[in-house]
Amino acid sequence: MCNTQEVLEPYSSKVLKHDNITLMEYQEEKNKNILLLSIFHPTLEAECNEKNTPKVIKFYNSTEYGADVLEQILMSCSSKTATLSDFTPSKDDGPIALSKKLKAMSNQ
Numbered sequence: 001m002c003n004t005q006e007v008l009e010p011y012s013s014k015v016l017k018h019d020n021i022t023l024m025e026y027q028e029e030k031n032k033n034i035l036l037l038s039i040f041h042p043t044l045e046a047e048c049n050e051k052n053t054p055k056v057i058k059f060y061n062s063t064e065y066g067a068d069v070l071e072q073i074l075m076s077c078s079s080k081t082a083t084l085s086d087f088t089p090s091k092d093d094g095p096i097a098l099s100k101k102l103k104a105m106s107n108q
Contacts, residue, residue: 008033011051026054036060 008014008027016023026034028051038056045055 011053013052013054022056024054024056026057 008025010027010029013024013026015025020039022038024036024038026036028034034057036054036056040059
């Protein structure tokens, strides 16, 4: 069986829809394609620029900041085992003391 794969031109996209689910393939560069699955964008529009960037990619890029920060925090803490007492403030701890405790843990 021959497996041929359709190659999109750079800065073009292909969209598949089923009910309220949209799957989009965007060919950013010759050897770099992006697949996005969305239930928030029933229609996909592209910006009028040389790269024809779909608005769903712009939306993703504008909202991914929180995930990146969480990933950085988890990576910095992944080598130390934390217990519940590490995150539980004592009666003398206020918000500032707790944030200092968390910062000290991430620096270890």
